[in-house]
Amino acid sequence: ETGVTQSPTHLIKTRGQQVTLRCSSQSGHNTVSWYQQALGQGPQFIFQYYREEENGRGNFPPRFSGLQFPNYSSELNVNALELDDSALYLCASSLQGVGEQYFGPGTRLTVT
Amino acid sequence: GENVEQHPSTLSVQEGDSAVIKCTYSDSASNYFPWYKQELGKRPQLIIDIRSNVGEKKDQRIAVTLNKTAKHFSLHITETQPEDSAVYFCAAVEEGKSWGKFQFGAGTQVVVTP
Numbered sequence: 001e002t003g004v005t006q007s008p009t010h011l012i013k014t015r016g017q018q019v020t021l022r023c024s025s026q027s028g029h030n031t032v033s034w035y036q037q038a039l040g041q042g043p044q045f046i047f048q049y050y051r052e053e054e055n056g057r058g059n060f061p062p063r064f065s066g067l068q069f070p071n072y073s074s075e076l077n078v079n080a081l082e083l084d085d086s087a088l089y090l091c092a093s094s095l096q097g098v099g100e101q102y103f104g105p106g107t108r109l110t111v112t
Numbered sequence: 113g114e115n116v117e118q119h120p121s122t123l124s125v126q127e128g129d130s131a132v133i134k135c136t137y138s139d140s141a142s143n144y145f146p147w148y149k150q151e152l153g154k155r156p157q158l159i160i161d162i163r164s165n166v167g168e169k170k171d172q173r174i175a176v177t178l179n180k181t182a183k184h185f186s187l188h189i190t191e192t193q194p195e196d197s198a199v200y201f202c203a204a205v206e207e208g209k210s211w212g213k214f215q216f217g218a219g220t221q222v223v224v225t226p
Contacts, residue, residue: 042203043156045216103157104155106155
């Protein structure tokens with residue numbers, strides 16, 4: 001198992017609400033990437049954080065935002081939740097510029 | 113745009129047979145190609161990867177081949193065992209760039225029957 005942890009494990013929210021998901025990166029890693037994985041699909045890149053700044057973004061609207069802290073942990077915030085936001089949210093940590101990244105266990109978000 | 117296509121979407125094999133999964137990518141700048149295995153309800157786990165400066169890499173029963181000219185790479189699993197049953201994802205990324213936007217394939221459900 002990797003040293004990447006995520007919380008919470010599961011979450012149920014109502015449409016229109018806001019949610020914050022958390023990720024602690026593996027020791028020695030300085031980069032965190034966030035992915036959305038819908039059922040039966042591959043992970044979709046949301047964005048990446050390095051040195052506490054967003055460092056690349058996929059095709060997700062601005063209501064998906066994030067933070068990275070000095071200890072390299074990270075948060076994913078989603079505002080104005082929609083039913084289609086229901087998915088497994090994965091974070092992955094890595095070293096900047098190096099390909100190997102390791103995933104956390106994910107947070108299962110259900111929007112009703 | 114950038115995308116990775118993965119085939120087949122499902123693969124059933126008898127225990128002991130070989131399994132092959134193929135991926136094609138469109139971004140010619142991609143130079144790092146990992147493969148992940150995801151068991152039901154678990155996180156994707158990196159099982160093997162290859163960089164563009166080599167054409168093949170092997171680790172026990174798994175191997176990956178890369179054809180940069182044709183922009184495709186493949187995962188080969190030999191002597192399959194029931195514990196190989198999982199969803200396998202390929203990905204492509206430009207390593208060394210200021211940020212790495214991984215493009216994942218849609219996944220292959222591998223079922224190994226005893």
